[in-house]
Amino acid sequence: MTDKPNLLGWTCPRPLQNYPTIVMGHGAGGRMMADLIEHLFAPAFDNEWLRQMGDSTALEQLMEMGQRLAFTTDSFVVSPLFFPGGNIGELAVYGTVNDLAMRGAKPLYLSAGFILEEGLPMETLGNIVTAMAAACKKAGVNIATGDTKVVQKGHGDGIYINTSGLGVIPADVDIGPANAQPGDVVLVSGTMGDHGIAVMSVREGLTFETEIKSDTAPLNGLVEAMMEAGQIHCLRDATRGGLAAVLNELAGSSRVGIEFDERKVPIRPEVNAACEMLGLDPLYIANEGKLVAILPETAAEVVLSAMRQHEYGKEAAIIGRVVAEHPGLVTAKTAIGGIRVVDVPAGELLPRIC
Amino acid sequence: MTDKPNLLGWTCPRPLQNYPTIVMGHGAGGRMMADLIEHLFAPAFDNEWLRQMGDSTALEQLMEMGQRLAFTTDSFVVSPLFFPGGNIGELAVYGTVNDLAMRGAKPLYLSAGFILEEGLPMETLGNIVTAMAAACKKAGVNIATGDTKVVQKGHGDGIYINTSGLGVIPADVDIGPANAQPGDVVLVSGTMGDHGIAVMSVREGLTFETEIKSDTAPLNGLVEAMMEAGQIHCLRDATRGGLAAVLNELAGSSRVGIEFDERKVPIRPEVNAACEMLGLDPLYIANEGKLVAILPETAAEVVLSAMRQHEYGKEAAIIGRVVAEHPGLVTAKTAIGGIRVVDVPAGELLPRIC
Numbered sequence: 001m002t003d004k005p006n007l008l009g010w011t012c013p014r015p016l017q018n019y020p021t022i023v024m025g026h027g028a029g030g031r032m033m034a035d036l037i038e039h040l041f042a043p044a045f046d047n048e049w050l051r052q053m054g055d056s057t058a059l060e061q062l063m064e065m066g067q068r069l070a071f072t073t074d075s076f077v078v079s080p081l082f083f084p085g086g087n088i089g090e091l092a093v094y095g096t097v098n099d100l101a102m103r104g105a106k107p108l109y110l111s112a113g114f115i116l117e118e119g120l121p122m123e124t125l126g127n128i129v130t131a132m133a134a135a136c137k138k139a140g141v142n143i144a145t146g147d148t149k150v151v152q153k154g155h156g157d158g159i160y161i162n163t164s165g166l167g168v169i170p171a172d173v174d175i176g177p178a179n180a181q182p183g184d185v186v187l188v189s190g191t192m193g194d195h196g197i198a199v200m201s202v203r204e205g206l207t208f209e210t211e212i213k214s215d216t217a218p219l220n221g222l223v224e225a226m227m228e229a230g231q232i233h234c235l236r237d238a239t240r241g242g243l244a245a246v247l248n249e250l251a252g253s254s255r256v257g258i259e260f261d262e263r264k265v266p267i268r269p270e271v272n273a274a275c276e277m278l279g280l281d282p283l284y285i286a287n288e289g290k291l292v293a294i295l296p297e298t299a300a301e302v303v304l305s306a307m308r309q310h311e312y313g314k315e316a317a318i319i320g321r322v323v324a325e326h327p328g329l330v331t332a333k334t335a336i337g338g339i340r341v342v343d344v345p346a347g348e349l350l351p352r353i354c
Numbered sequence: 355m356t357d358k359p360n361l362l363g364w365t366c367p368r369p370l371q372n373y374p375t376i377v378m379g380h381g382a383g384g385r386m387m388a389d390l391i392e393h394l395f396a397p398a399f400d401n402e403w404l405r406q407m408g409d410s411t412a413l414e415q416l417m418e419m420g421q422r423l424a425f426t427t428d429s430f431v432v433s434p435l436f437f438p439g440g441n442i443g444e445l446a447v448y449g450t451v452n453d454l455a456m457r458g459a460k461p462l463y464l465s466a467g468f469i470l471e472e473g474l475p476m477e478t479l480g481n482i483v484t485a486m487a488a489a490c491k492k493a494g495v496n497i498a499t500g501d502t503k504v505v506q507k508g509h510g511d512g513i514y515i516n517t518s519g520l521g522v523i524p525a526d527v528d529i530g531p532a533n534a535q536p537g538d539v540v541l542v543s544g545t546m547g548d549h550g551i552a553v554m555s556v557r558e559g560l561t562f563e564t565e566i567k568s569d570t571a572p573l574n575g576l577v578e579a580m581m582e583a584g585q586i587h588c589l590r591d592a593t594r595g596g597l598a599a600v601l602n603e604l605a606g607s608s609r610v611g612i613e614f615d616e617r618k619v620p621i622r623p624e625v626n627a628a629c630e631m632l633g634l635d636p637l638y639i640a641n642e643g644k645l646v647a648i649l650p651e652t653a654a655e656v657v658l659s660a661m662r663q664h665e666y667g668k669e670a671a672i673i674g675r676v677v678a679e680h681p682g683l684v685t686a687k688t689a690i691g692g693i694r695v696v697d698v699p700a701g702e703l704l705p706r707i708c
Contacts, residue, residue: 023701024701024705025700025701026701027594027705027706028594028595028699028701028703028704028705029593029594029595029599029640029699030594030595030599030698030699030700030701030703031698031699031700031701032700032701033594034698052530053531053607054456054457054530054531055426055452055453055454055456055457055589055590055591056424056425056426056453056454056456056457056459056519056521057424057425057426058422058423058424058457058459058523058530059422059423059424059425060422061417061419061420061421061422061423062417062423063415063416063417065415066415067415068412068413068414068415069412069413069415069416069423069520070410070411070412070413071410071411071413071463071465071498071499071520072409072410072411072465072499073465073466073467073499073500073501073516073518074467074501075467075468075469075501075503075516076503077469077503077505098409099409099410100409100410102408102409102410103408103409103410103412105410105412109425111425111426111427111518112427113427113428113429113467113516113518114429115429115431115469115514144425145425145426145427145518146427147427147428147429147516149429149430149431149514149706150705151431151511151514151706152705152706154508155509155510155511156509156510157505157509160469160503160505160514162427162429162467162501162516162518164427164465164467164499164516164518165410166423166425166520167410169412176406176408176412177407177408235409236409237409239383240381240382240383240384240387241382241383241384245383245384253407286383344384344385344388345382345383345384345385346379346384346385346386347377347378347379347380347382347384347385347386349382349384350382351378351381351382351504351506352503352505352506
């Protein structure tokens with residue numbers, strides 16, 4: 001594990017200086033836990049909802065007539081905690097924000113549940129919390145409620161973070177994994193495989209001419225721009241299992257076939273090179289700031305153009321289409337012109353990537 | 355850790371029989387994870403919301419005019435996973451249900467985030483999931499969204515569970531930690547210290563003439579009965595830090611003093627005996643099915659009577675009152691008639707109790 005104290009410029013407030021590391025008492029519900037909340041979590045995440053400090057937080061009416069609530073949860077166990085382009089704190093915020101955005105929801109509130117390992121340097125925690133707070137600001141969400149537990153050394157890995165999220169789905173929006181229809185086109189919002197390879201390169205101690213950075217980013221703004229541009233049937237962020245897993249899930253849920261052209265999938269040359277070296281297929285590698293969209297052909301060009309104007313969609317591309325044939329099956333036209341079946345990954349390619 | 359396979363009669367479905375234990379691939383987003391979801395989580399928790407299988411779950415309009423939403427999160431890291439009277443699965447459901455109920459909310463939906471350690475017996479997971487499903491039924495809530503991660507052996511402790519919860523607070527309800535007023539009375543819903551001592555006794559291999567069982571229980575029904583009976587200012591479930599921590603939090607949030615009579619706090623003789631043996635004060639020991647209520651004196655008798663008629667409030671008692679003097683301070687009249695300050699516990703009494 002790479003500790004990067006002060007990576008993000010966090011300074012330990014005086015009342016916490018007695019604790020260079022997390023100890024069991026920080027999770028015991030007493031004075032020490034109150035210190036952690038009062039001097040670390042509360043000032044970093046400060047907002048009117050968290051300030052209620054109750055067993056649960058009361059949120060004012062957040063839905064209008066006909067709207068629905070989107071609810072999601074994700075635990076983050078990435079190793080190492082800091083990697084090129086990001087850290088576990090940013091992942092925890094953006095990952096859940098993106099899961100809400102994939103239903104067309106406007107993300108509003110997150111919860112944050114921390115499982116800290118005894119011995120975690122306070123500076124590491126401080127920097128992670130600082131990163132989470134900045135990520136919340138960037139994504140336009142608030143952490144409304146939280147929880148802290150501490151486990152003995154050897155029963156964790158520094159820090160695990162769970163975030164659950166709440167967002168509001170506008171009344172006229174119906175985006176879901178079962179909505180793909182034959183004739184629809186398949187788009188990706190940018191290059192595939194950056195996150196997984198960035199994390200892997202740190203773990204394996206690999207260096208490349210160009211540093212490969214994680215693409216971790218909040219996609220709610222991009223989704224909003226896409227929804228304004230045209231109709232969307234399905235959205236999915238291509239995390240664990242990568243593009244291949246997502247396309248298979250969508251083909252399965254919608255009972256349609258999907259065909260795409262490998263050559264049209266944007267992949268950074270350095271990611272391709274790393275994949276060749278490691279014996280990995282970039283189509284199966286996790287992303288943390290990229291989405292797959294399926295939408296009617298008539299909307300494709302205008303949505304693509306809206307994506308390319310957005311900072312997180314500059315390299316968006318149309319990669320394939322939905323067909324009535326071979327429902328549940330995903331096929332790819334290969335670089336040499338053949339057709340191959342792109343199956344679901346069986347088990348593990350890269351463990352603890354998010 | 356005590357594994358109790360088949361404690362709850364779970365039978366491993368055929369497609370999972372190839373995996374006697376959890377392996378890294380169960381968290382990798384591929385076929386193996388899909389198997390776990392399809393054959394374990396989905397059938398156990400089955401409901402229309404979970405069936406959506408999207409990145410997030412869409413919930414239909416659940417709030418009426420003037421209502422508020424209660425949102426809470428809690429991670430569960432209890433060790434051992436099974437203990438007299440309960441297990442981590444029940445705790446994870448009831449703990450979050452109770453946090454919602456403490457705002458006067460009707461609990462509706464939970465999320466479930468699992469962090470599984472490689473090597474966890476599939477039977478242990480099956481039994482825990484079975485217990486969670488039964489607990490949801492008992493509490494009247496549904497698991498609407500979930501997530502599974504797997505960490506390498508030696509980086510967890512079998513299983514950690516995060517649950518976040520959503521509930522609706524009726525329009526006319528205002529229960530919160532800052533609402534206590536001088537003149538109010540303080541009630542507890544039953545005996546204190548059962549959960550902490552039950553878990554501790556297994557860990558330490560202690561046996562008593564009468565087995566001490568955890569009190570883990572959903573308190574939303576009890577709270578509903580109390581709210582129907584009379585006005586309530588504050589509610590808090592006395593978990594980590596026990597009664598002492600809760601009274602101090604309420605005194606602090608409401609800027610009032612609290613005085614109570616130690617002799618009026620119901621404590622089982624066997625819990626008292628165990629505490630003496632272990633050198634612990636039962637006022638600081640965690641409960642998982644007991645609450646502290648603060649309410650106007652005029653409502654006290656009728657609410658107490660309603661509590662005593664409920665299965666989880668049979669031993670409810672009035673233990674003290676709120677005073678204008680010494681704001682933030684909690685004092686107890688002792689068995690020998692003196693007065694002592696009941697302070698916040700500093701750090702850790704019993705680690706990993708929930």
